[in-house]
Structure formats: structure tokens, C-alpha cells
Amino acid sequence: MKRFSKALVQRRLLIMFLVILASTIFFGFRLAYLQLWQNEFFQTKALEQRMQSIPVEGLRGTIYDRNGIPLALSVSAHTVFAVPIEVESPEETASLLAAILDLEPDFILKRLKKRSSVEWLKKKVTDEEAKQILRLGLPGIGLVPTSTRIYPYGSIAPQVLGFVGIDNQGLEGIELQYDEFLRGRPGQAVFERDAHGRALEDGVRGFLPGERFGDFFALNGVNLK
The missing domain is CATH 3.90.1310.10 (Penicillin-binding protein 2a (Domain 2))
Known part of the structure; x- marks a missing residue:
């Protein structure tokens, strides 16, 4: 069975720790960048989608x-x-509008029930x-x-x-x-x-x-x- 020296194990643990630390720092800076510097950009994009x-x-x-x-x-x-x-009430709305606009109630009702x-x-x-x-x-x-x-x-x-x-x-x-x-x-x-x-x-x-x-x-x- 292959045995590892204590120094080798410690070296590998140190490398793993440094990799994890570097990743944490990178993603931390990335998150801070998005929240602080890109916050206005994403807020604007979100507003555009709601308009x-x-x-x-x-x-x-x-x-x-x-x-x-x-x-x-x-x-x-x-x-x-x-x-x-x-x-709120497609049928009643269609009937009221039809009388004013000189249109058929069914014509208006079909449009009021669309998902557009x-x-x-x-x-x-x-x-x-x-x-x-x-x-x-x-x-x-x-x-x-x-x-x-x-x-x-x-x-x-x-x-x-x-x-x-x-x-x-x-x-x-x-x-x-x-x-x-x-x-x-x-x-x-x-x-x-x-x-x-x-x-x-x-x-x-x-x-x-x-x-x-x-x-x-x-x-x-x-x-x-």
C-alpha cells in the first residue's frame, strides 16, 4: 500500500485551501461588482421588461x-x-363598448378574451x-x-x-x-x-x-x- 509523507499531505491540503480561497475571493469580487457597479444596469433591464x-x-x-x-x-x-x-367583465364590457362604437359585441368580446x-x-x-x-x-x-x-x-x-x-x-x-x-x-x-x-x-x-x-x-x- 502506497504511503504518503506528512509533508506531502500538508502540501496538498495547502494547495486545496489556496484554490478554495482564490475561488471564494473571485466570486466575492464578482458578486460585489454585479451588486455595486452593475446594479443600475440590471435594474434598468428589469424595468424595460416590465414596461x-x-x-x-x-x-x-x-x-x-x-x-x-x-x-x-x-x-x-x-x-x-x-x-x-x-x-373584469368581458361580456358586459363588450356590450357597453359595442353600443358606443357601433361594433358587434362578439367582435369586441373575441379581442377582450385574447391573451395578448x-x-x-x-x-x-x-x-x-x-x-x-x-x-x-x-x-x-x-x-x-x-x-x-x-x-x-x-x-x-x-x-x-x-x-x-x-x-x-x-x-x-x-x-x-x-x-x-x-x-x-x-x-x-x-x-x-x-x-x-x-x-x-x-x-x-x-x-x-x-x-x-x-x-x-x-x-x-x-x-x-
């Missing part, structure tokens, strides 16, 4: 003729959305409809400001002016050609949510409105007749 963002349309610019007469402009409107997990974080219910809602919804105070139902496009002179020179779609994007004519400039910069509404996706009452909330880049003047003129 829910809802896009807000930019403010679309007005199109004028060379005499300053508005040919296309945007007026105030709203978009109705739902946070399904916060809706946010569901859009209707865009281009009028100020009066928005006020009615706010008065109901329905949990899980919210509104974000947007706009709807109007043409004071109707469909004059449609091949020149063009028109916009439901998402405020230019589809034809000047509206399409200068869409990137006219549609402005979008904003966002944000709120902090818990692990189940519900908005925290005392959590972080914020609203960054959409911006307007500018207006367009049709210097070549548009025939209003």
Missing part, C-alpha cells in the same frame, strides 16, 4: 394650396384599446365617443390620441392630393409622395406592468405625444372648381 408600450401616431401636416387654403388637414380623434388581462398584452378595438373614434367611454370607467379599456384626415373641398384633384389609409399613411398623390414628411414622428404611451401583465397603479407611467414635422404648400396650385 408596456403603446404607439401613438405622429401629427400629420396640413396640405395648403399656394394661396394658403387648406386642402387636407387632420382633426382630433382617438384609438380605443384594451388590455385583456385587466378587463394589448388589443386595438377601433381607430378614428370621435371626441364625443371617447368622452362616453371615459365616463364608463371600464377597467382594462383605454384611449390614445390620434387624428383623422379630412378634405374640406371633397375629392378635388384626387390624383394630385391623394388620400391616407386607416393607419394615417399616404396612399396616393401628394399624401404618398411626401408621406415621410407629412406623417410626422410617432410617440408612445407606456406603463409598468406586473408579472401577469396588469398595469401597476403606482408603477411608472408616461406619455410621449406624436410630433408634427411641418405642412406642405402646393406651389403649382390645385384647381378647386
